[in-house]
Every structure is written in C-alpha cells, then in structure tokens.
Amino acid sequence: NAGVTQTPKFQVLKTGQSMTLQCAQDMNHEYMSWYRQDPGMGLRLIHYSVGAGITDQGEVPNGYNVSRSTTEDFPLRLLSAAPSQTSVYFCASSYVGTGMEKLFFGSGTQLSVL
Amino acid sequence: DAKTTQPPSMDCAEGRAANLPCNHSTISGNEYVYWYRQIHSQGPQYIIHGLKNNETNEMASLIITEDRKSSTLILPHATLRDTAVYYCIVRVAAGNKLVFGAGTILRVKS
Numbered sequence: 108n109a110g111v112t113q114t115p116k117f118q119v120l121k122t123g124q125s126m127t128l129q130c131a132q133d134m135n136h137e138y139m140s141w142y143r144q145d146p147g148m149g150l151r152l153i154h155y156s157v158g159a160g161i162t163d164q165g166e167v168p169n170g171y172n173v174s175r176s177t178t179e180d181f182p183l184r185l186l187s188a189a190p191s192q193t194s195v196y197f198c199a200s201s202y203v204g205t206g207m208e209k210l211f212f213g214s215g216t217q218l219s220v221l
Numbered sequence: 222d223a224k225t226t227q228p229p230s231m232d233c234a235e236g237r238a239a240n241l242p243c244n245h246s247t248i249s250g251n252e253y254v255y256w257y258r259q260i261h262s263q264g265p266q267y268i269i270h271g272l273k274n275n276e277t278n279e280m281a282s283l284i285i286t287e288d289r290k291s292s293t294l295i296l297p298h299a300t301l302r303d304t305a306v307y308y309c310i311v312r313v314a315a316g317n318k319l320v321f322g323a324g325t326i327l328r329v330k331s
Contacts, residue, residue, distance in 0.1 A: 111264075140318070149308065149321035150265065165318070197264050210257075210319060212264030 109133050113198050113213035120188040120220045128183040128216050130198030136211070137203040139181035143167065143194040144215075150197060156181055157203050188220045225309045230326040233303075239296040241325050243309030246290040252312060254285060255319065256294045258305040265308065265321075268294065299329045 114129045132139065140155035142165075152165030156175040170192060172184040181200075185192060196216045201208040226244040233239040245254065256268040269276055269283045271292075276283045282295040296303055308324040 142321075149323050150319075152318060152320065155318060166320070195262065199264070209255075209267035209270070210265070212266070214264055215262065 111198055111200055111211050111213035113196075113216050115216060116214070117217050118219070120185070120218065122189060122220060124188050126185055126188065128185075128196055128198075128218070130181045130183065130213060131179050132181075132198075132200040132211070133179065134200065134211065135178060136200035137178065138208075139175065139198065139200045140165070140210075141171070141173065141181070141183045142197045142199065143192075144197065145194050153183065153196075185218075190220045192218065193220045194218060225311060225322055227307075227309050227322065227325045229323065230328065232328045232330060233296075233299045235301060235329055235331045236298055239294075239299040239303065239327055239329065241294040241296075241307050241309075241327065242291065243294070244291045245309070245311045248289050248311050250289075254283065254289075254292050255310040255312065256281070256283065257308045257310065257319075257321075258303075259308070259324070260302075260305040268307075299327075301329050301331060303327065304329045 111132045137158045141153040142150040144150045151167050153171050154173040156162045159175050159178050162173050175181055198213040199210040201210045253270050253272050255270040257265040259265045269281050271283045285292045306324040306326050308321050310319050
C-alpha cells in the first residue's frame with residue numbers, strides 16, 4: 108500500500124536550474140495538490156488538480172508549473188530555481204466527491220536552492 | 222474559506238487528555254471543521270472532521286459549539302508520540318482545497 112509517493116526526498120539546485128518534483132498515487136484519487144512549507148510555517152497551496160487534464164493555481168503558484176496527464180501522476184516543475192524556493196514540498200491526494208474526503212500526504216521533498 | 226485562530230503552543234502531561242481549541246467565528250453554514258496533525262517534518266495526517274455534531278473516531282474526539290464558532294479537538298490519553306503541530310481548518314464541502322494556518326504545537330511531556 109504505497110499511497111502517495113514523492114521523489115526525490117532531497118535535492119540541491121543552483122539558482123537558475125530547472126527540475127521536476129515527482130508525485131504519484133496509487134489510490135485512484137481524482138484530486139491532487141502541491142504544498143510548500145517554509146521553516147516554522149504552515150503549508151501553502153501551490154497548484155492543484157481535480158482530474159486528468161485539469162489544473163488550477165493555489166496561493167503561491169509563481170515560479171511553478173504543473174500538468175496532469177494521468178490520474179496517478181502530478182509532477183511539479185520549477186522553471187528557474189531561486190533561493191526563495193528553498194522549502195519542503197508536499198504532495199497530497201484525495202477523492203473528489205461530496206467534499207468531505209480526507210487528504211493523504213506524501214513524505215515530502217526537501218529542496219535547497221543555492 | 223473561514224479563518225481559524227489557534228494558540229501557538231500547548232503542553233500536556235502524558236496519559237492526560239489534550240484539549241486543543243480552535244476559534245472560527247466567521248464560519249459559514251456549509252463549512253466543515255477539519256483537524257490534521259504534522260509530526261516532525263512528516264506529511265500532515267488527517268485526524269477528524271465535522272460539521273455541527275460532535276464526532277469521535279479511533280484517534281480523537283471533536284467537539285463543536287452549538288453556534289459553530291469554535292471547536293475543541295480532544296486526544297483522550299495523550300502519549301509522547303502525539304507531540305506534533307495540530308492544524309484546525311475550515312472549508313466548504315464543495316472543494317478539496319485546504320488552507321493551513323500556523324497551527325498549535327502540542328508538546329506531550331512525561
């Protein structure tokens with residue numbers, strides 16, 4: 108029972124580099140989302156998707172791109188990494204139904220941008 | 222979604238009940254109260270949710286006041302493993318987005 112799997116667990120980038128954080132879930136959840144968490148703060152929503160081919164912006168979308176070509180995968184792309192994007196990134200998924208469904212979170216990716 | 226207010230930190234003795242308060246005075250009639258917790262840099266974990274009735278599951282109880290402007294999460298017998306940041310969130314039933322605040326750091330002490 109894998110649940111929500113995020114890779115890599117740790118990543119160090121140089122300013123200006125691009126990379127993709129991977130998120131996969133095996134629960135057939137329609138809803139997937141990305142959060143970032145800065146030290147001592149709560150989670151902030153970056154982007155989310157309610158199904159394949161559908162994405163939308165959250166609170167802090169600038170500097171990030173997403174796409175949802177399959178139900179299982181929801182990658183997060185950093186186009187040109189900046190030190191301000193140093194953070195821990197969490198992916199989460201749930202069913203879309205009555206709206207009371209609980210979110211399942213991955214274990215996170217710790218990203219440092221130098 | 223309505224905004225929530227939680228104390229920044231609380232202490233609790235091991236084996237005692239931990240009562241975590243949350244104010245959500247601007248909550249709307251169709252907004253649910255959710256609780257999640259985050260144990261030291263792990264991904265948040267769902268605990269419980271409710272609309273207006275009190276709820277109980279294997280992890281905790283949720284008490285919502287009659288006017289729905291505040292709620293309390295109760296961990297009946299706190300253990301050291303319950304030390305975590307607890308987030309109270311309100312959101313409409315029609316959306317899956319969760320907006321996290323700063324939460325309450327609960328420290329369970331032996």
